[in-house]
Amino acid sequence: MSWETVIGLEIHVQLSTKSKLFSGGSTGFGAEPNTHVDLIDMGLPGVLPVANREAFHKAIRFGLATNAEINQVSSFDRKNYFYPDLPKGYQITQMTMPIVGKGSIKIDVDGIEKIINITRAHLEEDAGKSIHDLFDGETGVDLNRAGTPLLEIVSEPEISNAKEAVAYFKAIRQLVTFLDICDGNMAQGSMRCDVNVSIKKEDATELGTRAEIKNINSFKFIERAINYEIERQIRIIESGESVIQETRLYDSVKNETRSMRSKEEANDYRYFPCPDLLPVVISDKEFSEIKDNLPELPDEKEKRYIKESNLDEAEAKIISSSKTMANMFEEACAKTNDSKLVANWLVGDVSALLNKDNIDIEESKLSSNNFAVLIERISDSTISGKIAKSVLEEVWESGEDVDKIIKDKGLVQIQDESVLEDISQNIIRDNPSQVEAYKGGKDKLFGFFVGQVMKETQGKANPKSVNDILKKLLDN
Amino acid sequence: MSIQYKSIKDLSNMLLKRDISHEELIKETFSLIESNIDLNAFITLNKDSAIEKAISLDNNKVESTLSGIPIAQKDLFCTKDLRTTCGSNMLSSFVPPYSATVITNLENAGCISVGKTNMDEFAMGSSNETSFFGNVENPWGKNLVPGGSSGGSASAVSSGIVPAATGTDTGGSIRQPASLCGITGLKPTYGRISRWGMIAFASSLDQAGPMARTAEDCAILLNHMCSHDLKDTTSLDEPIPDFTEDLDKPIKGMKIGIVKEFDLSKLDNDVVKVFEDSKNHYESMGAEFVEISLPNISLSVPTYYVVAPAECSSNLSRFDGVKFGTRCDDPKNLEDLYIRTRSEGFGDEVKRRILIGSYVLSAGFYDAYYKKAQQVRRLIKNDFDNAFSQVDVIMSPTTRGAAFEAGSKGSDPIQMYLEDLFTIPANLAGLPALSLPNGFVNNKPIGLQLIGNFLEESKILQFAHNFQKTSDFHLKTPRGENIS
Numbered sequence: 037m038s039w040e041t042v043i044g045l046e047i048h049v050q051l052s053t054k055s056k057l058f059s060g061g062s063t064g065f066g067a068e069p070n071t072h073v074d075l076i077d078m079g080l081p082g083v084l085p086v087a088n089r090e091a092f093h094k095a096i097r098f099g100l101a102t103n104a105e106i107n108q109v110s111s112f113d114r115k116n117y118f119y120p121d122l123p124k125g126y127q128i129t130q131m132t133m134p135i136v137g138k139g140s141i142k143i144d145v146d147g148i149e150k151i152i153n154i155t156r157a158h159l160e161e162d163a164g165k166s167i168h169d170l171f172d173g174e175t176g177v178d179l180n181r182a183g184t185p186l187l188e189i190v191s192e193p194e195i196s197n198a199k200e201a202v203a204y205f206k207a208i209r210q211l212v213t214f215l216d217i218c219d220g221n222m223a224q225g226s227m228r229c230d231v232n233v234s235i236k237k238e239d240a241t242e243l244g245t246r247a248e249i250k251n252i253n254s255f256k257f258i259e260r261a262i263n264y265e266i267e268r269q270i271r272i273i274e275s276g277e278s279v280i281q282e283t284r285l286y287d288s289v290k291n292e293t294r295s296m297r298s299k300e301e302a303n304d305y306r307y308f309p310c311p312d313l314l315p316v317v318i319s320d321k322e323f324s325e326i327k328d329n330l331p332e333l334p335d336e337k338e339k340r341y342i343k344e345s346n347l348d349e350a351e352a353k354i355i356s357s358s359k360t361m362a363n364m365f366e367e368a369c370a371k372t373n374d375s376k377l378v379a380n381w382l383v384g385d386v387s388a389l390l391n392k393d394n395i396d397i398e399e400s401k402l403s404s405n406n407f408a409v410l411i412e413r414i415s416d417s418t419i420s421g422k423i424a425k426s427v428l429e430e431v432w433e434s435g436e437d438v439d440k441i442i443k444d445k446g447l448v449q450i451q452d453e454s455v456l457e458d459i460s461q462n463i464i465r466d467n468p469s470q471v472e473a474y475k476g477g478k479d480k481l482f483g484f485f486v487g488q489v490m491k492e493t494q495g496k497a498n499p500k501s502v503n504d505i506l507k508k509l510l511d512n
Numbered sequence: 513m514s515i516q517y518k519s520i521k522d523l524s525n526m527l528l529k530r531d532i533s534h535e536e537l538i539k540e541t542f543s544l545i546e547s548n549i550d551l552n553a554f555i556t557l558n559k560d561s562a563i564e565k566a567i568s569l570d571n572n573k574v575e576s577t578l579s580g581i582p583i584a585q586k587d588l589f590c591t592k593d594l595r596t597t598c599g600s601n602m603l604s605s606f607v608p609p610y611s612a613t614v615i616t617n618l619e620n621a622g623c624i625s626v627g628k629t630n631m632d633e634f635a636m637g638s639s640n641e642t643s644f645f646g647n648v649e650n651p652w653g654k655n656l657v658p659g660g661s662s663g664g665s666a667s668a669v670s671s672g673i674v675p676a677a678t679g680t681d682t683g684g685s686i687r688q689p690a691s692l693c694g695i696t697g698l699k700p701t702y703g704r705i706s707r708w709g710m711i712a713f714a715s716s717l718d719q720a721g722p723m724a725r726t727a728e729d730c731a732i733l734l735n736h737m738c739s740h741d742l743k744d745t746t747s748l749d750e751p752i753p754d755f756t757e758d759l760d761k762p763i764k765g766m767k768i769g770i771v772k773e774f775d776l777s778k779l780d781n782d783v784v785k786v787f788e789d790s791k792n793h794y795e796s797m798g799a800e801f802v803e804i805s806l807p808n809i810s811l812s813v814p815t816y817y818v819v820a821p822a823e824c825s826s827n828l829s830r831f832d833g834v835k836f837g838t839r840c841d842d843p844k845n846l847e848d849l850y851i852r853t854r855s856e857g858f859g860d861e862v863k864r865r866i867l868i869g870s871y872v873l874s875a876g877f878y879d880a881y882y883k884k885a886q887q888v889r890r891l892i893k894n895d896f897d898n899a900f901s902q903v904d905v906i907m908s909p910t911t912r913g914a915a916f917e918a919g920s921k922g923s924d925p926i927q928m929y930l931e932d933l934f935t936i937p938a939n940l941a942g943l944p945a946l947s948l949p950n951g952f953v954n955n956k957p958i959g960l961q962l963i964g965n966f967l968e969e970s971k972i973l974q975f976a977h978n979f980q981k982t983s984d985f986h987l988k989t990p991r992g993e994n995i996s
Contacts, residue, residue: 082709125829306873311715
């Protein structure tokens with residue numbers, strides 16, 4: 037018997053606004069605990085929330101980029117539950133009138149495209165953090181994150197396997213980074229997701245009972261958690277039992293999911309409209325301003341790179357796949373005006389290094405400015421392509437400044453033709469038998485002389501000059 | 513020269529003519545507080561900084577009628593560096609790091625906050641008997657309640673300690689105690705006064721307002737209490753008039769609505785007589801009476817007791833012992849912390865309303881209760897809109913009777929809830945309403961309620977002032993004297 041998997045994702049995207057969703061508190065990451073907390077974030081008696089319009093603008097950008105319905109009138113509700121890192125005892129969220137309605141996004145799994153529909157995307161405030169392992173027998177609460185704006189993006193249950201789920205998550209991440217509404221930093225928790233998984237027989241029309249796996253923040257864990265969960269559910273059903281509706285946690289160390297709470301234990305959130313906040317109305321003018329200033333999206337970039345920068349389709353696709361890569365490309369092109377050279381390096385050496393380390397470009401130590409300088413030094417003949425490779429490798433390891441590496445290691449290419457000519461003459465003089473063989477018709481030996489010059493100059497000779505000089509000396 | 517029972521206007525003139533210094537006035541006020549300590553009207557006094565401010569005003573007066581005027585602040589408004597308890601054990605040692613907008617507005621106008629007044633716990637009550645800090649006495653009689661929840665403020669003004677106090681009104685908490693203590697109190701249009709810094713009971717109903725001896729003083733106070741506050745998105749962005757401007761305009765030819773559905777036959781004859789006398793009084797001033805119908809008004813109390821507890825159950829969730837306020841001793845775990853903190857921190861009435869509120873918002877009950885109540889609320893608002901197309905103000909008794917004895921409502925909360933029968937509709941509809949003294953029942957004062965249309969505080973103040981210019985109910989002291 038064959039099982040079909042049905043997956044839906046709820047992705048929480050931390051919006052990169054300067055201040056929090058309902059207060060002037062800073063959203064900066066990594067500060068001392070409870071230093072980015074104002075009266076409102078603390079939920080002091082008597083304080084009132086004021087909605088941050090920047091968060092709405094960012095949410096609308098997402099809606100526009102996913103061809104979604106935008107609700108120019110949206111409102112806030114309270115979701116009531118007790119937890120120490122939830123200062124007010126309720127979370128302000130958008131239950132009944134979310135800012136973004138139905139939309140969709142295209143995903144790509146091994147070259148096959150699929151459209152995933154998005155049910156809604158709504159604004160809500162993040163909670164703080166409970167710290168359980170710092171104080172013996174006590175829990176610490178850090179409210180720095182409390183009130184940070186989140187866009188919760190809810191997909192339809194149209195995802196069929198773990199690979200598609202990862203592709204969907206990646207597509208959302210790509211989009212929100214291009215839209216400049218989220219930094220996409222998963223290690224810092226800027227994107228997290230809840231995964232709903234159920235299985236059903238292939239021909240069944242009704243969905244099976246689902247389990248919700250909470251709070252996963254890496255591609256790898258999404259894939260593993262889903263695959264574990266599918267197997268678990270198949271095992272249960274095939275042994276004649278039934279899956280119960282519950283919330284589960286993924287343990288990345290043991291690679292398993294385990295029960296957090298069942299449906300019976302679930303909170304009754306007692307949703308009701310937040311009486312402190314009037315509905316937020318986005319005027320037509322505001323709306324069209326956001327629309328007119330929408331940043332260029334990956335598809336548009338890809339087309340532009342093919343048309344204006346003469347890249348082939350494969351190159352354009354790889355480079356436009358991430359905002360960081362695209363920025364690197366554009367910055368380096370601006371410096372050198374040689375889009376082909378830039379593309380070759382990104383698609384070739386840089387991509388090879390990424391594959392080798394199995395990381396994303398954002399995680400590498402190569403900054404776009406440093407990369408642009410590297411290309412510029414190749415382009416202005418300061419260093420040869422071969423030297424550039426070693427410089428890139430060094431930058432990759434250390435993040436060191438390109439010009440500093442070139443200077444410290446004395447890698448500047450030898451341009452002085454008289455120097456190269458002297459070296460070449462010495463080589464010819466020291467290798468009479470090879471000269472004779474070459475002149476006798478062994479053309480391939482030309483490479484030997486080039487190699488010798490390069491060896492003598494530790495690779496710093498300009499290859500084109502060496503070629504010209506050797507040709508002149510040997511062929512006369 | 514005694515300052516007791518003096519109005520804002522009187523005190524302001526005395527200060528202006530230097531009959532008394534700011535410092536003397538404030539020191540005298542504290543003597544009055546001391547000599548009336550049995551009223552238990554205050555929870556926390558602000559003596560040192562009040563005197564300090566008075567001295568600085570002696571040197572540097574603020575250009576305002578309110579400069580140097582002592583005022584009592586309901587203990588529901590956050591006051592920076594001054595303990596704010598909301599009448600609850602939960603906040604019995606809470607010192608806010610900021611002040612409510614309305615407090616800042618009044619203090620910027622020169623008012624001197626002399627202390628924080630007693631109140632029903634979290635403003636839930638109609639007799640001030642739910643306060644953690646004990647009952648407040650009504651100056652009009654031993655063991656009489658002052659009403660609630662702004663009972664301390666009403667008692668402080670009624671006893672002549674201060675000419676002015678702030679109150680808040682969610683279902684009648686300014687008007688009912690004003691009625692029972694023989695003073696004037698105004699609940700403005702919802703949104704006129706910022707709620708920033710007001711500890712929330714029911715956010716969509718809560719509104720701050722002035723309590724004073726006269727309508728004129730209320731108008732002066734209101735002028736400085738209102739502001740469009742960007743920190744409160746429900747605060748109204750509407751022009752703020754000079755509320756004293758229309759006070760003296762005659763009301764001849766203006767129309768007063770009498771609500772057909774308010775069945776006065778169930779009230780004591782004495783109460784009805786006082787009301788009829790007031791009608792005659794207004795008629796003698798040339799006002800016309802029109803019977804109006806508010807068909808859904810009988811649903812007000814049940815609607816209120818769904819909406820208000822629902823909002824309160826959520827608003828009071830933040831009192832969990834984690835960040836501020838009372839925390840139980842030695843919690844064993846998180847659940848124990850929550851349960852014991854909230855069990856020890858809240859009194860019975862607050863717990864009752866949290867339970868009701870949690871119930872009506874529960875999955876499966878929301879539509880039947882909360883949603884339905886909001887729909888009824890809209891109907892009540894529509895009823896008022898229709899009525900105000902025919903009349904200028906709507907008039908009714910403020911309360912069903914005069915002040916009652918502490919403990920006399922027994923253990924039946926419904927009896928207490930019915931205290932707010934006449935006052936609740938204005939909160940549900942967000943309309944301005946005031947209570948002014950209009951007579952006595954068994955030597956105890958009672959009040960007349962005037963409800964105005966949206967933003968028409970000036971008009972109800974005008975009606976009240978016209979009444980007070982031609983009557984002396986507001987000038988009687990509890991000792992039976994007449995204020996000159």
